[in-house]
Amino acid sequence: MEIVGGLTMLFLRILRALIPPTFDRRETWRNLYKVGVQSYAIVAVTGFFAGAIMVIQTGDFVGRTGATGLLGWGAGFAVLAEIGPVLIGLMFSGRVGANNTAELGTMAVTEQIDALRALAIEPIRHLVVPRFMAMMVMLGLLTCIGDLFALFGGALVSQWILKVHWRVFYYGLIESHLLHEFLVGILKAACFGLSISVVSCYFGLRVTGGASGVGRAVNQSVVASAIGIWVVDLFLTWATYL
Amino acid sequence: MNGKDSSEPMFIERLGAPLGDLVRTLREIFVLLGRTVRTVASERADRREVVRQLFDIGVESLLFIGVTLGVLGVISLYQGCTQLERVLPDFSRAGATYLATLVREFGPVICGLMVATRTGSAIAAQVGSMVVTEQVDALRMCNTDPVRYLVVPRFLAGGPMLLMLTIIGVCISFLGGMLTARIGWEVPYSTYVNLTMVHSHDVVMGVLKSLSFGYAIPIIAAHAGLSAHGGSEGVGAATTRSVVNCSFAVIVLDFVISSSVYLVVN
Numbered sequence: 001m002e003i004v005g006g007l008t009m010l011f012l013r014i015l016r017a018l019i020p021p022t023f024d025r026r027e028t029w030r031n032l033y034k035v036g037v038q039s040y041a042i043v044a045v046t047g048f049f050a051g052a053i054m055v056i057q058t059g060d061f062v063g064r065t066g067a068t069g070l071l072g073w074g075a076g077f078a079v080l081a082e083i084g085p086v087l088i089g090l091m092f093s094g095r096v097g098a099n100n101t102a103e104l105g106t107m108a109v110t111e112q113i114d115a116l117r118a119l120a121i122e123p124i125r126h127l128v129v130p131r132f133m134a135m136m137v138m139l140g141l142l143t144c145i146g147d148l149f150a151l152f153g154g155a156l157v158s159q160w161i162l163k164v165h166w167r168v169f170y171y172g173l174i175e176s177h178l179l180h181e182f183l184v185g186i187l188k189a190a191c192f193g194l195s196i197s198v199v200s201c202y203f204g205l206r207v208t209g210g211a212s213g214v215g216r217a218v219n220q221s222v223v224a225s226a227i228g229i230w231v232v233d234l235f236l237t238w239a240t241y242l
Numbered sequence: 243m244n245g246k247d248s249s250e251p252m253f254i255e256r257l258g259a260p261l262g263d264l265v266r267t268l269r270e271i272f273v274l275l276g277r278t279v280r281t282v283a284s285e286r287a288d289r290r291e292v293v294r295q296l297f298d299i300g301v302e303s304l305l306f307i308g309v310t311l312g313v314l315g316v317i318s319l320y321q322g323c324t325q326l327e328r329v330l331p332d333f334s335r336a337g338a339t340y341l342a343t344l345v346r347e348f349g350p351v352i353c354g355l356m357v358a359t360r361t362g363s364a365i366a367a368q369v370g371s372m373v374v375t376e377q378v379d380a381l382r383m384c385n386t387d388p389v390r391y392l393v394v395p396r397f398l399a400g401g402p403m404l405l406m407l408t409i410i411g412v413c414i415s416f417l418g419g420m421l422t423a424r425i426g427w428e429v430p431y432s433t434y435v436n437l438t439m440v441h442s443h444d445v446v447m448g449v450l451k452s453l454s455f456g457y458a459i460p461i462i463a464a465h466a467g468l469s470a471h472g473g474s475e476g477v478g479a480a481t482t483r484s485v486v487n488c489s490f491a492v493i494v495l496d497f498v499i500s501s502s503v504y505l506v507v508n
Contacts, residue, residue, distance in 0.1 A: 041260070042486065046493060049493045052497055053347070057346075059504065081321065083339050087493070095486050098363070098485050099482045102478020105474065106474050106478055109474050161504060212371035212375075212475040213474070214370070214481075215363075215371050222360075226355075226356060227306070228357050230309070230313040230314070
């Protein structure tokens with residue numbers, strides 16, 4: 001309960017810092033670059049495997065009925081709307097969220113955050129808001145790339161393992177009009193980025209107790225981020241079908 | 243690292259460096275796996291420590307697994323039924339289909355990812371802070387093998403516990419889906435609970451997956467923890483690396499097992 005309250009307070013303080021937008025622009029650019037480049041490779045590979053796995057799983061059902069045209073619909077829907085954003089979000093939380101908690105936690109235990117306060121630089125505006133912006137924007141954009149790699153992985157697997165021509169896979173995909181699912185997936189990813197950034201900053205800023213404290217904080221941060229991803233996913237799935 | 247004496251790396255070097263890192267990490271993980279297996283085979287493990295790890299990995303993750311897999315069940319049935327509504331409004335196979343995918347894919351994989359997140363980061367944080375505070379060196383000084391004392395109990399506890407967590411997770415997720423289908427689409431419980439689509443190879447696949455994730459995660463996490471260096475920054479970096487490597491191992495192993503079982507069965 002204390003954690004939920006703390007997260008809400010931090011989120012409100014971030015929003016407060018955005019109106020009027022008086023955060024550190026240079027720091028935001030640097031974070032956008034860092035977050036994007038740091039997780040580009042991992043998102044691409046995760047997307048590739050997510051697509052490949054979903055095609056194999058769909059292939060098992062399709063194989064029984066022989067309706068290979070449904071392969072693109074089944075795998076495409078699952079990847080674009082659900083599995084892609086969630087898996088990429090979980091990997092992103094492990095890569096960027098955990099890294100962020102470790103970084104802020106190290107700053108907290110070495111009293112660098114107190115030093116910032118002593119110099120009248122507010123940690124929220126200088127440290128938290130740039131990360132918030134960077135993660136939200138970048139996870140949305142990275143999911144587009146991840147989806148692309150997922151469809152590529154799916155096509156390769158359908159060709160080589162399922163022995164279904166990759167064109168059949170792509171025609172099935174195009175004919176099932178998945179634009180809405182794609183956009184919902186991107187929206188989900190941006191909201192996952194939002195929750196990951198708030199959670200990881202919260203656990204990073206309140207670290208106490210040296211090296212083992214940082215380790216514990218990272219552990220708590222990734223667990224809370226994972227729960228956050230599932231809860232946000234549940235809420236958005238329900239909200240986008242209303 | 244200081245960048246003064248080393249000139250700007252060439253393009254090929256920059257291209258090859260991540261690959262070299264990957265190969266090195268993989269080799270170190272397999273060496274650690276080999277040492278762990280050899281220790282398990284040759285010596286009796288500390289039974290009290292194994293029981294403690296069984297508790298730490300299994301019981302402590304139970305609530306987390308329950309919440310995430312329950313949510314997964316609700317989401318999946320919600321998505322599935324809204325899609326079915328558009329194509330053909332026949333929900334009689336919804337439960338059976340969901341159970342089959344759950345048993346062979348989502349149950350083990352999502353449980354594996356959640357355990358990779360929770361336990362993987364915890365193991366790396368524990369072992370990493372022992373390394374940077376020189377407690378591991380102290381163990382060596384006392385002629386205690388760190389692999390035997392730290393890695394083996396976690397390795398032995400990982401496999402069985404992930405299997406049990408997967409079984410519990412599958413049940414909770416199936417129940418979550420059952421409630422969603424009943425409330426949202428008025429599918430009767432007796433129609434939803436239908437085991438006809440679960441074949442023996444699905445169960446074998448699920449068990450194989452969860453056991454392999456369960457044995458892989460502690461080794462990879464312990465490797466990340468043991469390679470920590472520097473102070474609190476090092477522990478943070480090791481924990482991060484552990485989460486990424488463990489989740490990644492789950493996804494890759496899942497792909498390997500899924501495709502090989504598919505090729506064997508068909």
